[in-house]
Amino acid sequence: MRIACLGGGPAGIYFAISMKLRDPSHEIHVFERNRSGDTFGWGVVFSDQTLANLQANDPVSAATIADSFAHWDDIDVTVGGSTVTSSGHGFIGIGRKRLLQILQARAAQLGVVTHFEAQFDADLSPYADFDLIVAADGVNSMIRAANADKFEVDIETRRNTFSWLGTTKLFDAFAFIFEQTEHGWIWAHAYRFDATHSTFIVECAPETWRGLGLDTMEQAESIALCEKIFARHLDGHRLISNATHLRGSAAWINFRRVICRQWSFDNVVLLGDAAHTAHFSIGSGTKLALEDAIKLAQVLDRPGIIGREELAAALAEYQAERHVEVLKIQNSARNSTEWFETIDRYLGFDLPQFAYSLMTRSQRVSHENLRLRDRTWLEGLERWFWAGNEGRNTPVQPMFTPYALRGLTLPNRVVVPAMLTYSADPDGYATDFHNVHYGARALGGAGLVVTELLAVSPEGRATPACPGLWHEGQTERWAAINAFAHQHSAAKTCAQIGHSGARAACRVPGEGVGYDVPLAEPWTTVSASALPWRQGGLVPRALAQGEMAGIVQQFIAATERAHRAGFDMLELQAGHGSLLSSFITPVMNRRDDAFGGSLENRMRFPLQVVAAVRAAWPADKPLAVRLSANDWVGEEGVTPAEAVVIARLLGEAGVDIVDVSAGETAPEARPVYGRMFQTPFADQIRNEARIPTIAVGNIADADQVNSILTAGRADLVALGRTHLFDPVWTLRAAVAAGHEAQTVPLPYVTGHAMAQRAAQAPAAVRA
Numbered sequence: 001m002r003i004a005c006l007g008g009g010p011a012g013i014y015f016a017i018s019m020k021l022r023d024p025s026h027e028i029h030v031f032e033r034n035r036s037g038d039t040f041g042w043g044v045v046f047s048d049q050t051l052a053n054l055q056a057n058d059p060v061s062a063a064t065i066a067d068s069f070a071h072w073d074d075i076d077v078t079v080g081g082s083t084v085t086s087s088g089h090g091f092i093g094i095g096r097k098r099l100l101q102i103l104q105a106r107a108a109q110l111g112v113v114t115h116f117e118a119q120f121d122a123d124l125s126p127y128a129d130f131d132l133i134v135a136a137d138g139v140n141s142m143i144r145a146a147n148a149d150k151f152e153v154d155i156e157t158r159r160n161t162f163s164w165l166g167t168t169k170l171f172d173a174f175a176f177i178f179e180q181t182e183h184g185w186i187w188a189h190a191y192r193f194d195a196t197h198s199t200f201i202v203e204c205a206p207e208t209w210r211g212l213g214l215d216t217m218e219q220a221e222s223i224a225l226c227e228k229i230f231a232r233h234l235d236g237h238r239l240i241s242n243a244t245h246l247r248g249s250a251a252w253i254n255f256r257r258v259i260c261r262q263w264s265f266d267n268v269v270l271l272g273d274a275a276h277t278a279h280f281s282i283g284s285g286t287k288l289a290l291e292d293a294i295k296l297a298q299v300l301d302r303p304g305i306i307g308r309e310e311l312a313a314a315l316a317e318y319q320a321e322r323h324v325e326v327l328k329i330q331n332s333a334r335n336s337t338e339w340f341e342t343i344d345r346y347l348g349f350d351l352p353q354f355a356y357s358l359m360t361r362s363q364r365v366s367h368e369n370l371r372l373r374d375r376t377w378l379e380g381l382e383r384w385f386w387a388g389n390e391g392r393n394t395p396v397q398p399m400f401t402p403y404a405l406r407g408l409t410l411p412n413r414v415v416v417p418a419m420l421t422y423s424a425d426p427d428g429y430a431t432d433f434h435n436v437h438y439g440a441r442a443l444g445g446a447g448l449v450v451t452e453l454l455a456v457s458p459e460g461r462a463t464p465a466c467p468g469l470w471h472e473g474q475t476e477r478w479a480a481i482n483a484f485a486h487q488h489s490a491a492k493t494c495a496q497i498g499h500s501g502a503r504a505a506c507r508v509p510g511e512g513v514g515y516d517v518p519l520a521e522p523w524t525t526v527s528a529s530a531l532p533w534r535q536g537g538l539v540p541r542a543l544a545q546g547e548m549a550g551i552v553q554q555f556i557a558a559t560e561r562a563h564r565a566g567f568d569m570l571e572l573q574a575g576h577g578s579l580l581s582s583f584i585t586p587v588m589n590r591r592d593d594a595f596g597g598s599l600e601n602r603m604r605f606p607l608q609v610v611a612a613v614r615a616a617w618p619a620d621k622p623l624a625v626r627l628s629a630n631d632w633v634g635e636e637g638v639t640p641a642e643a644v645v646i647a648r649l650l651g652e653a654g655v656d657i658v659d660v661s662a663g664e665t666a667p668e669a670r671p672v673y674g675r676m677f678q679t680p681f682a683d684q685i686r687n688e689a690r691i692p693t694i695a696v697g698n699i700a701d702a703d704q705v706n707s708i709l710t711a712g713r714a715d716l717v718a719l720g721r722t723h724l725f726d727p728v729w730t731l732r733a734a735v736a737a738g739h740e741a742q743t744v745p746l747p748y749v750t751g752h753a754m755a756q757r758a759a760q761a762p763a764a765v766r767a
Helices: 010-022 048-057 059-067 096-110 142-146 206-211 219-229 285-300 308-341 351-359 367-373 375-385 432-443 472-488 545-564 579-584 604-616 640-652 679-689 702-710 720-725 729-737 746-760
Strands: 002-006 027-031 043-046 070-072 075-079 082-086 091-095 113-115 132-135 153-167 174-181 184-192 198-204 253-260 268-270 403-405 408-410 414-416 448-455 492-498 569-574 623-628 657-661 693-695 716-718
Touching: 002 010, 010 027, 010 096, 010 285, 043 048, 043 096, 043 184, 043 285, 048 059, 048 285, 059 096, 070 184, 075 351, 082 351, 091 096, 091 184, 096 113, 142 268, 153 206, 153 219, 153 308, 184 206, 198 206, 253 308, 285 308, 351 375, 367 375, 367 702, 375 702, 414 729, 432 448, 432 472, 448 472, 448 569, 472 492, 472 545, 492 545, 492 623, 545 569, 545 604, 569 579, 569 604, 579 604, 579 623, 604 623, 604 640, 623 640, 640 657, 640 679, 657 679, 679 693, 702 716, 702 729, 729 746
Parallel strands: 002 027, 002 132, 027 113, 075 174, 132 268, 414 448, 414 716, 448 492, 492 569, 569 623, 623 657, 657 693, 693 716
Antiparallel strands: 043 091, 070 091, 075 082, 153 198, 153 253, 174 184, 184 198, 403 408
8 A cells, every 4th residue: 555644743643653563564654844853842752551552553663762761650639839749650751752753763764755845735646656645744734634524623722821931940750730810720740751841831810811911922031031921930941832833823723623433535634633533631641642543543454445435434433432532532522621721710719629520520430439549648638628627537428428508517418419200199199109119218328309399389289299388287297207317317308399480280100191281281491581491382471561570479489398398408400491490491481571681680580589488497407409500502501601690690689509510401402412421511600600509410339429519519418319329328329438437227237237347348248
């Protein structure tokens, strides 16, 4: 096969090496615009797994690369003059120039022809006699740009600016250094990559960049300013650029996230940064490029690639496999990028928590992963997390720490959230099912158990099998459930009250009936506007202004009944298309009166309800609100940024904590699912609106719970389906954590003790 590689960076050169190793008869030409030895950037970071992949592919070059690595285990997080150090992270780095020298020498040894100072552009006609054209021309690929429609290119320019510099100051750890200026925070990502130099990437928000005048300075001036800002960390060493040809602010760039939905057409294929990029803050760009090169060589080495059809199949296989790995890295990189773009949320944290938040920002590193890396450091952080633990010698996982709201103290941070059970009798009364269901979950060890939606009126029920709190007889049923929970467990109970609005008067799901299917003979439903919740759904009547006072009174009456029933906490359902939600979200609220249009107007009625409920609810008991923080319909609906404003208004009205969910307000919503997929909304509201939050949404294990809490992303964590499957999930988690202070119902103590002994026994004994 005759192959042209356009671009002589690590991706193109390593692909040439990989092809020659598989078949020396391949004729491979690498075309590189720069001279031999020219390079931009400083050091690159690898993982142990990447090195293992290189060793399996080409032991010769891998051995030379390994001999050139700088190794370090520590991460230093420095804010101002204070530093936190965590160990056991196992980084390896190498200078980009040294890496290219090794690969160029290996390629020449194998017979690859490299053409330096060979200018090329988007015109591929000069390479018409090649069987394959590999576009490895980097993030600014001209070939990709000229064929954007064929590659289905999606490029996003991120907001922060950065400058990739070097220094002769040798850092013994991977250092994150944050300094505050009069125009905002600026920080450095610094790490040693050889015996004489370190990478020193300076990053800041665009407001800080402009405020400091970096947007108008020549490169030498901006470097001098950075030296001044980071002087106490550089110990007299200078900052160096190897891109001195760049003029003025061009030395500062914005990261460009590149996604291509197609990686090839005809006999042209993208490789490395030309096909995809990953933010420098997770150090995986070169890793992805080299592993791309290996995979592309593998699929092209298959027998029978003799024509365009076979070549197309091989290139499709290359994309299919590599796309999965790239997507994982890009998702992690997105999390990391967004953390640095919203860093003002976290710089007010105590330094130990700030460092933890930084280290877990990509979600690739979890709580227990940090325990494996540096147990001593993590256990110290767990002691710090336990407020008021003076004299405590044993660390406690954050999920088992108490949490106080007003006069209520929860024994731990685990929440059983509101989940509809469709098990009430036709009059809205709780049944024996509810006795067992909620009793079991209280006995299971969770700190807070929230009821399903208790309707404030018969018309507010989602289905005829949904319970309510509009009658004193219903109060008595819930009082019995609460009495059981309080007598036999340490769990606290919370009533979620609300009105289903446009989602009311539906059939009970199950036995072939889906969700939100209207009753054959529905009762009259009301919502903010006369819009069905979904296509084919009931069309509600727009709630008239004169009816609002009556609805408020229904909420007040339900609130008073919740207190008499013995609930410790109250939550208002203002999300998921309910009546209050329909006023908040513009996708359901099309009113042209004082209760529609602007956010101030849309919040008017919900805030009236909140104020009335807060006044009726005892002052020492906390009040929560369930909120859909993202309609997932773009700027036309509630966005996370608007949810922050909503949360502030709720807090000012007396709400103590926001239960942050999302969606279920518009059928055209396009949610982005994944593990912990709604936690970022809880994080944003907590740390921008400065109000406590409950995180929900595909949270499944204790490791995730501890990560969310320790990183300051939420104050409580709710696990719904997990508790449907396993009512004693918290007790199991306590056993696994060795948490002996967990409250266990007296009748279950002996079983719990047996479980503890089994967990503590050596693996061989358990087997």
